[in-house]
Amino acid sequence: MNALKQIHFYKLGSLAAIILVASLPMNAAAKDPYQRFMDSPDAATAFQYIHQVATHPRCANCHGVVDDSGSFYPTVGANRKPHPMNITIANNVILYQEGESYKQVEGVVLSCRSCHRDANGDKEGMPPGNATAAMPGFVWHMPQPNMTIPIGISAQSLCKKWLDPAHNSSHLAYRGGKDDLDTFKTEFFEHHAKLDPLVAWSWSPGPGREKAPGEHQDFIRAVGVWIDSGAPCPDK
Template sequence: MRRALILAALLASPALAQETASREAGLAAWESIAAAASHPRCANCHVEGDQPMWSGPSYGTTRPHGMNVYAGESRIGAEYLSCGTCHAYREEGANDAPHMAPQVADTWILPPPEMAWFGRSSAEICVQLSNPDLNGGRDVEALAEHVQESAFVNWGFNPGGGREPAPGSPEEMAELLRQWGAAGMPCPG
């Protein structure tokens, strides 16, 4: 009995150590993911409410989008003034003039409210991003593909116009997501 217990403990501990190591690596990857997600270039769009945000050093104070811009239920301003009036579709070309409306090769629109990150903690964003009911039905591979392909994400890491870029790159974020996924998508707390 005693021997069996010792044997069980010996067998269990390396596995436990490995699990802890992988959880720690996953949490470390998560913290880098959260640093990008909560950056103003991403969080200004990932809002729960009806108004995009203007925040980050290039905006001075944090405030809702100026000029009475509301996204509406459509999330694209269809009920008011469509985002594309100013954020026109643009195949290529740098957004190099400060304070111009950013323009990318996609239809500028807010994400659905359940994908909100603005003002949220790393742990809250982690719960959102790891839940397919809240993330557009994505597994971790689909999340990684999204960040590599999305024109919005690519803009956020390389915004131009004197705006501070989100830390990292689409490729790095995709790799971090895959590491986090391999560790079982651990969340802080």
């Protein structure tokens, strides 16, 4: 592809000169992590793309934040503002597994399911939702506080966090980690990346919301490439 051109104007005394300067070729411009992975899929580019998805508001908002007072709550919007109506972990739907289905613990008066149903609202600003037959009963809910994705977390820190069972597991599942990649692949790749309807929702978030980078199938592929390569963490 031809190089981009920039026109520079210079005034020397009473004379004006126009100099045409060649800049970097367009194909040498920096690519984002998704593009780099698609162009050259390996463990390094895969995790950079995974980090790009995980820190995008479509994922990070649901994983929530723990503020200075210790309160854990989901966030909304591109700027990760606190969820309206003072929603916190106290309003979370609590799930437990029964056979192949997930059931809800009763007793939460105002919970995620009070507004978030099985599909997105059809107008901008309406509550999102997603449910699939692949994981029956797995409805809209918050992860546990150990699974937050802090604002500004580096790719290296996120990688180490995910490979530590203390930070990736809950009462629903032990997800393994660096020392148990077989379990980690089953839980993080087969169940979470491929089947979890809340993960899939990130690419179909409903009217007025920017979807996560790339496509769901691209993300699934990246997680597979990364784990099958031994789940290496970036240098930074």
